[in-house]
Amino acid sequence: MCLGIPGQVVEIVDIEKQLAKVEISGVRRQVSLACIVDNEHPLEACIGDWVLVHVGFAMSRINEDEAKKTLQLLMELGEAQKEIEAMSESLSQS
Amino acid sequence: MKTKPAIPEIINQRKRTNTVTGETITMAHGSGGKAMRDLIVDIFLTSFDNELLSPLEDQAQIDLGQLVAQGNRLAFTTDSYVVAPLFFAGGDIGTLAINGTVNDLAVSGAKPLYLTCAMIIEEGFLIADLRKIVSSMKLAAEAAGIQIVTGDTKVVERGAADKIFINTAGVGVIPAHLKIGANQAKPGDKVIINGLVGDHGAAIIGARKDLAIETDIESDCQPLNDLIAALLSVCPDVHCLRDATRGGIATVLNEFAQASNVCIKIDETAIPIRNEVRGICEILGLDPLYLANEGKLLAIVPAERAEAALAAMRAHPMGRQSAIIGEVVESPEEVVVLRTSFGGERVIDMLVGDQLPRIC
Amino acid sequence: MKYVDEFRDPELAKHLIREIESLVLQIGASEKEPLQIMEFCGGHTHTIFRYGIEQLLPKAIELVHGPGCPVCVLPMGRVDDCLALAERPEVIFATFGDAMRVPGSQKNLLQAKAEGADVRMVYSPLDALELARQNPSREVIFFALGFETTMPSTALTVLQAAEEGLKNFSLFCNHITTVPTIQAILESPSMRIDGFVAPGHVSMVVGVEPFQFVATKFKKPIVISGFEPLDILQSIWLVVKQIAEKRCLVENQYLRVVERDGNPVGLKAMAAVFELREFFAWRGLGSIEHSGIKIKSEYAQFDAEQRFSMPNLDVADPQSCQCGDVLKGSIKPWQCKVFGSSCTPETPMGALMVSSEGACAAYYNFGNLPQIRAAKSSNSKEQSKILS
Numbered sequence: 001m002c003l004g005i006p007g008q009v010v011e012i013v014d015i016e017k018q019l020a021k022v023e024i025s026g027v028r029r030q031v032s033l034a035c036i037v038d039n040e041h042p043l044e045a046c047i048g049d050w051v052l053v054h055v056g057f058a059m060s061r062i063n064e065d066e067a068k069k070t071l072q073l074l075m076e077l078g079e080a081q082k083e084i085e086a087m088s089e090s091l092s093q094s
Numbered sequence: 095m096k097t098k099p100a101i102p103e104i105i106n107q108r109k110r111t112n113t114v115t116g117e118t119i120t121m122a123h124g125s126g127g128k129a130m131r132d133l134i135v136d137i138f139l140t141s142f143d144n145e146l147l148s149p150l151e152d153q154a155q156i157d158l159g160q161l162v163a164q165g166n167r168l169a170f171t172t173d174s175y176v177v178a179p180l181f182f183a184g185g186d187i188g189t190l191a192i193n194g195t196v197n198d199l200a201v202s203g204a205k206p207l208y209l210t211c212a213m214i215i216e217e218g219f220l221i222a223d224l225r226k227i228v229s230s231m232k233l234a235a236e237a238a239g240i241q242i243v244t245g246d247t248k249v250v251e252r253g254a255a256d257k258i259f260i261n262t263a264g265v266g267v268i269p270a271h272l273k274i275g276a277n278q279a280k281p282g283d284k285v286i287i288n289g290l291v292g293d294h295g296a297a298i299i300g301a302r303k304d305l306a307i308e309t310d311i312e313s314d315c316q317p318l319n320d321l322i323a324a325l326l327s328v329c330p331d332v333h334c335l336r337d338a339t340r341g342g343i344a345t346v347l348n349e350f351a352q353a354s355n356v357c358i359k360i361d362e363t364a365i366p367i368r369n370e371v372r373g374i375c376e377i378l379g380l381d382p383l384y385l386a387n388e389g390k391l392l393a394i395v396p397a398e399r400a401e402a403a404l405a406a407m408r409a410h411p412m413g414r415q416s417a418i419i420g421e422v423v424e425s426p427e428e429v430v431v432l433r434t435s436f437g438g439e440r441v442i443d444m445l446v447g448d449q450l451p452r453i454c
Numbered sequence: 455m456k457y458v459d460e461f462r463d464p465e466l467a468k469h470l471i472r473e474i475e476s477l478v479l480q481i482g483a484s485e486k487e488p489l490q491i492m493e494f495c496g497g498h499t500h501t502i503f504r505y506g507i508e509q510l511l512p513k514a515i516e517l518v519h520g521p522g523c524p525v526c527v528l529p530m531g532r533v534d535d536c537l538a539l540a541e542r543p544e545v546i547f548a549t550f551g552d553a554m555r556v557p558g559s560q561k562n563l564l565q566a567k568a569e570g571a572d573v574r575m576v577y578s579p580l581d582a583l584e585l586a587r588q589n590p591s592r593e594v595i596f597f598a599l600g601f602e603t604t605m606p607s608t609a610l611t612v613l614q615a616a617e618e619g620l621k622n623f624s625l626f627c628n629h630i631t632t633v634p635t636i637q638a639i640l641e642s643p644s645m646r647i648d649g650f651v652a653p654g655h656v657s658m659v660v661g662v663e664p665f666q667f668v669a670t671k672f673k674k675p676i677v678i679s680g681f682e683p684l685d686i687l688q689s690i691w692l693v694v695k696q697i698a699e700k701r702c703l704v705e706n707q708y709l710r711v712v713e714r715d716g717n718p719v720g721l722k723a724m725a726a727v728f729e730l731r732e733f734f735a736w737r738g739l740g741s742i743e744h745s746g747i748k749i750k751s752e753y754a755q756f757d758a759e760q761r762f763s764m765p766n767l768d769v770a771d772p773q774s775c776q777c778g779d780v781l782k783g784s785i786k787p788w789q790c791k792v793f794g795s796s797c798t799p800e801t802p803m804g805a806l807m808v809s810s811e812g813a814c815a816a817y818y819n820f821g822n823l824p825q826i827r828a829a830k831s832s833n834s835k836e837q838s839k840i841l842s
Contacts, residue, residue, distance in 0.1 A: 003379045003497060004603075004655050004658075004681070004711075005376045005377055005458070006455075006456060006457035006458060008456075017614070021308075024373045024376065024377055024455075025369045025370060025372050025373025025376065025455045026309070026368075026369045026370035026373055027300075027307055027308060027309040027311075027370050027373040027374055027377070028307070028308040028309070029306060029307050029377065030306060032580060032607075032610065034610050034719060035606055035610070035717050035719045035720050036717075036719075037719070038718075038719070050456065050457060052655075052658065052711050053377070054603060054604070054607070054655065055550075055577065055578045055579065055607050056577060056578025056579070056580050056581065056607065057578070057580075057606065057607045057610070059603075059606070059655070059658055059659070059717060059720070060711045060712070060713070060717065062457055062710050062711060063709065063710045063711070064710075066709040066710040067457060067460075067710040069709070070688070070707075070709065070710060071460055071461075071466070074466040074469060074470065074684065074688065075466065075469075077466075077469040077470065077473060078465070078466065078468075078469035081469055304574060304575060304576060304577075304581065305575075305577050306577070306581065369455070372455060373455070376455065376458065377577075378551075378577070379500075425827070425830055425831070426823075426826045426827050426829075426830040427830060429823075429826055431823065434504070434505045434506050435462055435464065435505075436462055436464050436467060436505040436506070436507070436510075436683045437464040437467060437468075437506075437510060438505050438506020438507055438508075438509050438510050439506045439509060439823055440503065440504065440505075440820040440823060441819070441820060441822060441823050441826065443818075443819045443820075446799040446800050
């Protein structure tokens with residue numbers, strides 16, 4: 001129910017049935033784009049998009065900015081921790 | 095008025111070259127008569143041609159003296175091959191039938207010498223496909239340096255077998271000084287693999303129409319005897335050696351851990367795996383540790399020999415991507431532990447049934 | 455692999471674990487009185503076990519594995535219905551892989567296949583549709599199951615079948631909904647969950663709103679989580695942070711995939727094709743109101759329950775089976791009386807042992823390392839006592 005995997009849309013296969021080829025780590029599979037196509041994002045514009053694939057359907061367009069933000073947050077956590085450690089070290093030394 | 099043919103013509107007719115006619119296998123081809131003889135001579139003998147086979151006796155006769163000169167134990171194994179589909183990227187049932195049995199012999203340290211070839215063929219099987227399979231077997235035998243010296247062919251009625259089943263049994267001789275066994279692993283030993291995991295399993299998945307996954311992955315089907323010879327030349331005291339086939343490397347590691355009563359610890363980040371195989375596993379929710387291989391071995395060697403063993407394997411064409419993937423420790427005994435890429439640890443158990451793709 | 459490997463980075467995990475550790479100290483939780491955090495979804499359970507996440511967390515956090523595995527909660531009676539359908543000679547029964555091993559009262563689909571039933575594994579309901587196109591003289595029945603994540607794909611497949619006017623395609627609908635289930639757990643008297651990690655792919659379809667009630671009505675923090683190990687760790691961190699700061703809301707950790715309002719196309723298709731059942735039986739949890747989905751009458755020709763007869767019996771779980779208690783989180787897998795003895799992956803009694811993300815199977819296969827270590831070391835202590 002939850003096994004979804006990110007892949008990249010590489011080719012439109014059937015315009016009427018909204019089917020495309022998605023590439024996942026070098027292998028390809030036919031996937032329906034019905035759930036992610038709308039007036040702002042017509043079928044042809046999907047080529048190159050990164051999508052979340054679940055049981056043969058692209059269910060969501062992956063938001064690259066949000067992905068970066070999430071990772072950035074975690075990296076900043078690490079930096080904040082280092083600062084705190086450095087501070088407490090210098091405090092205990094003084 | 096037609097006259098009766100003279101005796102010389104009948105004799106000449108009987109001496110005609112044995113050629114298979116028709117496009118499909120029929121019950122006649124397994125009945126022991128002329129049609130079967132034609133099949134054997136035209137297809138099998140011309141491909142497998144060697145001195146031990148050509149007399150076409152009921153048995154191959156092998157000189158004992160030359161066997162005993164090569165070692166002190168006979169390695170003797172058999173395997174049946176029932177793979178579907180029959181033809182896949184990187185091989186077919188024929189290549190498997192030769193390499194699988196060669197490898198079962200080779201992991202004892204034996205030099206594989208002679209194979210049998212028994213086939214059970216379903217009525218209606220295409221003769222063109224049989225020729226392809228036998229031709230693959232010929233090429234595989236040559237690459238492995240072995241001879242197919244005796245065989246058998248049976249034909250069963252339509253529906254009584256799934257196209258073709260092949261059994262090969264093999265013999266080889268083990269040099270006296272080698273002491274390789276699943277129970278020989280010792281704490282401190284290192285675990286080495288000769289390349290990328292899961293190619294064969296992934297290739298079979300790629301060949302299956304029902305999962306409709308497009309990939310260029312080829313089976314890694316290959317003979318390992320030459321690679322093993324190279325390994326043994328720098329490390330004659332290899333402790334454990336097995337090829338990882340069905341059930342993947344996880345199964346072999348568990349067999350070693352249980353037989354030797356040790357714990358084997360594997361580092362997930364050290365396991366070599368092709369991107370595309372990862373992709374197939376991620377899509378279907380499969381674990382690459384359990385995917386089938388047909389050209390991979392796991393070797394457990396003493397720690398002080400590990401670097402030399404690795405170098406020797408990497409220098410060989412069948413081992414270019416060899417890697418040390420783990421080590422043997424004392425406890426917990428009979429357990430295989432994986433240090434995950436994420437830093438946690440978990441147990442790798444034996445496979446139960448077939449791995450099924452999951453949706454969750 | 456893009457969008458996968460970055461979320462499996464062990465270095466970033468270390469930062470999160472340190473944050474979690476200091477928060478746990480702040481809250482005052484301990485191994486004796488741990489924080490209990492439930493991950494609801496089977497996919498999360500699988501990741502947790504596969505990456506050994508529980509061992510990385512401080513002992514003051516206990517993860518409780520919830521019933522969000524649609525394969526695991528399938529009652530035996532429904533599996534028997536599948537078998538009845540699959541054993542009809544005209545039927546091609548198309549199913550997801552892991553559903554093939556769930557035990558019915560006599561056997562499972564894999565065994566039925568071995569006995570001659572035409573059971574075929576598919577990756578997508580669209581593959582089942584293709585089987586119907588290619589086999590016009592056979593009846594193709596697709597075994598549709600899953601939470602809301604999988605409902606759009608089933609619904610869109612029905613709509614496609616309707617457009618093509620296919621006459622030989624139907625589905626056996628066993629979809630279930632998430633919200634009533636979480637509600638049942640929260641209302642259960644023995645429950646003591648301090649926070650929830652919510653299924654990110656369900657939210658991908660239904661949005662954030664449906665999980666509000668956990669925070670507003672039951673006053674528990676809930677974080678919508680992705681499925682990579684970093685996602686789960688970050689979500690646990692966010693839950694613990696809420697507990698420490700005495701806040702209670704729905705947070706979305708899976709921002710790269712989940713939109714506030716979910717997937718409009720998917721929701722529209724679901725509304726067109728499906729409606730709620732009044733009751734639906736869950737293995738181990740009994741009957742839950744409005745938790746099951748059936749096909750609307752407009753699409754009755756695609757509903758296997760309308761087209762074919764089946765036993766439709768309520769089959770009770772085996773007496774010794776404690777799946778229900780494990781599913782609710784009231785006991786751990788190893789506390790079940792038959793865990794590891796008569797119930798193992800080779801001989802599963804309950805579905806939690808069958809599916810690889812059922813808590814029992816996950817625990818049995820992946821997660822019993824600390825217990826094995828403890829058992830082995832106490833064994834050797836016994837042995838050295840005997841020898842000395």
